[in-house]
Amino acid sequence: MKKILLLTITLFSIGALGAQTRSELYNELPNPTATDASQWAKMTASTPSQVSWGSTDVRYKKEIPPTLKLQKELTLTAWRGEKVSAQLVIWSSTQIDALAASIGSLKSAKGEITAENVRTAFARYVMTDELNKDRKSGCGRRNSADFDSSLVADPLDHLTQALMIPARSTQGVWISVSVPQQTLPGIYSGKVSVRNGEKLLGELKLNVKVLNHTLPVPSEWAFHLDLWQNPYAVARYYNVEPFSKEHFDLMRPVMKLYANAGGKVITASIMHKPWNGQTYDPFESMVTWLKKADGTWAFDFTTFDKWVEFMMSVGVKNEINCYSMVPWKLTFQYLDQASNSFKFVTVKPGEAAYEEFWSPMLRAFAQHLKEKGWFGITHIAMDERPMEDMLKTMAVIHKVDKDFKVSLAGACHDELFQTVDDYCVHLAQSFPPEVIAARTKAGMKTTYYTSCAEARPNTFTFSPPAEAEWLGWFAAKENLSGYLRWAFNSWVKEPLLDSRFITWAAGDTYMVYPGGRSSIRFERLTEGIQAYEKVRILKEEYTNKGNKTALKQLEKILKPFDRFGLDKFPPTITVKQAKDAINRL
Numbered sequence: 306m307k308k309i310l311l312l313t314i315t316l317f318s319i320g321a322l323g324a325q326t327r328s329e330l331y332n333e334l335p336n337p338t339a340t341d342a343s344q345w346a347k348m349t350a351s352t353p354s355q356v357s358w359g360s361t362d363v364r365y366k367k368e369i370p371p372t373l374k375l376q377k378e379l380t381l382t383a384w385r386g387e388k389v390s391a392q393l394v395i396w397s398s399t400q401i402d403a404l405a406a407s408i409g410s411l412k413s414a415k416g417e418i419t420a421e422n423v424r425t426a427f428a429r430y431v432m433t434d435e436l437n438k439d440r441k442s443g444c445g446r447r448n449s450a451d452f453d454s455s456l457v458a459d460p461l462d463h464l465t466q467a468l469m470i471p472a473r474s475t476q477g478v479w480i481s482v483s484v485p486q487q488t489l490p491g492i493y494s495g496k497v498s499v500r501n502g503e504k505l506l507g508e509l510k511l512n513v514k515v516l517n518h519t520l521p522v523p524s525e526w527a528f529h530l531d532l533w534q535n536p537y538a539v540a541r542y543y544n545v546e547p548f549s550k551e552h553f554d555l556m557r558p559v560m561k562l563y564a565n566a567g568g569k570v571i572t573a574s575i576m577h578k579p580w581n582g583q584t585y586d587p588f589e590s591m592v593t594w595l596k597k598a599d600g601t602w603a604f605d606f607t608t609f610d611k612w613v614e615f616m617m618s619v620g621v622k623n624e625i626n627c628y629s630m631v632p633w634k635l636t637f638q639y640l641d642q643a644s645n646s647f648k649f650v651t652v653k654p655g656e657a658a659y660e661e662f663w664s665p666m667l668r669a670f671a672q673h674l675k676e677k678g679w680f681g682i683t684h685i686a687m688d689e690r691p692m693e694d695m696l697k698t699m700a701v702i703h704k705v706d707k708d709f710k711v712s713l714a715g716a717c718h719d720e721l722f723q724t725v726d727d728y729c730v731h732l733a734q735s736f737p738p739e740v741i742a743a744r745t746k747a748g749m750k751t752t753y754y755t756s757c758a759e760a761r762p763n764t765f766t767f768s769p770p771a772e773a774e775w776l777g778w779f780a781a782k783e784n785l786s787g788y789l790r791w792a793f794n795s796w797v798k799e800p801l802l803d804s805r806f807i808t809w810a811a812g813d814t815y816m817v818y819p820g821g822r823s824s825i826r827f828e829r830l831t832e833g834i835q836a837y838e839k840v841r842i843l844k845e846e847y848t849n850k851g852n853k854t855a856l857k858q859l860e861k862i863l864k865p866f867d868r869f870g871l872d873k874f875p876p877t878i879t880v881k882q883a884k885d886a887i888n889r890l
Contacts, residue, residue, distance in 0.1 A: 329464045333430045340368045345398045345473045354397035356499045356507030361392045364458040365477050370396045380512040382888045386486040386520035393478045401470040403502040406478045411493035426461035428477035432803040433457040433766040433811040443810025444757040459766045461823045490517040526567040528834045529750045529787030533572040535795040538586040558821025564620035566831045571616040571625045577638035579628040584795040594639035602665040626686035630698050654697035667705040684712035692718050729789045754789040757809040764826045766804040766812030773826040775876040777833025781840040782863035862886045
């Protein structure tokens, strides 16, 4: 990898071509890693290009030929209702002017998986960096000159139909097959054609072995997926009015990715900059706070309602998490009618002024939520705050309405086990097994999160793809409800081109891309969630049948998913072994 000090960004469509075109046409940044001509010397004039099945565990480097044995046929195994993935690889010593890959229906003697359930996408390249120099984390303020930079495969571009591939380059194509629930068990086969314009470069055979097990639709998955959405990033990227029809139309394909992965939680900001502007696009308040001239308060929930209704229309309906009564900076903005200007007040939990400030809003909010029918799913949410502040804040919340629910992503505290309805702790910590069992029995959500703090497993743009899938398997092993990650789409300035940010390792701030483009890591995260559902379904079946032998087999499959044993049980190996094993049950 090489250091990059200055990058020239070219988007075909900035400005005149309009918002929608902006997400469809773009050039990747120049590769900072020089091409080694000697590595391409084996390519001959008679065979200037090669096509083969590769691995979804690999982010193939653009500048060198892949190291793999040519494979023309691949078999995937799937449950009915499951989405499975494969990656093919093309490498060429000569320029390919219009690379395209196509696949039709997958057929068997019993029926077919129609073409609408099969998608191809180019594994495009985005700029990334690396872990901190101590290799222990990706946290801290960053100067790009201090970190190695490279292009890495991550965005999955299903919008570009044909791609120019420079000479002496490698390109991956991601194939996703969504197996309909009504599909009969059997082996379904089809061919992938790879072309340069009209010229056929190669054909590969894809088989999907469909098992006699069924996953429910994503909206019915038990896994509690909480990836924080940022609507303000979408508005800025496309330069549209926040929460306008155009804004919602542009957000729909992005948020649909979250819903299709089983997303359960809507992220809402109820005050100005709850995280003190830590993202490129800060969160504004979805609630208008108005202090009237007579000193009383009025609150407008119009934007909040629009956002919640939109997310529910996409399919995210289980929970609304509202941030935050304890922001990172304890300063709160409101509109002062007397001066017709925004003002700020600094108050702390435990102070009388804090309760006086928040109580009117909470009362109005509770009434509004009950009128909308959302009170039972709404949580007042807090993030990594001191326990003393949280206890004082919860006292204010429950004084207004004892039935208000609370969610917390933070440290593990015995004092909060019975009071926080949706409790999430960092991977480095753990809930006692008996606490998880008790909270599950009580209908509470008990989850975990990862952040920039751990080198692995993680979902940086340079992280091995299997680490994203590992996260779902780990939740299954620990009997947790699910997983949280702080940033689903808090995009950097040009997310399709450069995933680096001024703080945290590249990719920490987002998992999907503009235009409803998925990513290698997001697809693998979804596969881990599907694995969680498989474990849950099989565990329920074996428990109901009293099949102790099969339950022990499940325990054996899950045992290697140890957060302290990643050296002994590398995610790339562990995930593959577990996936193969569970599909044999």
